[in-house]
Amino acid sequence: MYNVQVHVTYKDSVLDPQGQAVQGAVARLGFEGVDHMRIGKFFEMQVAGSDQAAVTEKVEAICDQLLANPNMEQYRYDIQSMEAE
Structure with a gap:
């Protein structure tokens, strides 16, 4: 399981x-x-995945399809592995 933080902002060219x-x-x-x-x-969010590459692919798809409008917005994210408790 991975903790993911996503920041979405307007592109610099957008008012x-x-x-x-x-x-x-x-x-x-x-x-x-x-x-x-x-x-x-x-x-x-917390995202399940077999490894960080799989989680990265999933997060990119979520951002592109739902969280950000690629015409007007840009995003960045941070992925951190959760330690087993």
């Missing part, structure tokens, strides 16, 4: 109005030096 709104709010609160705010989605 992120929510990110801009949050960045504006941060500035209005007086925080300086905060730029390029982006809003995204975070998914955490």
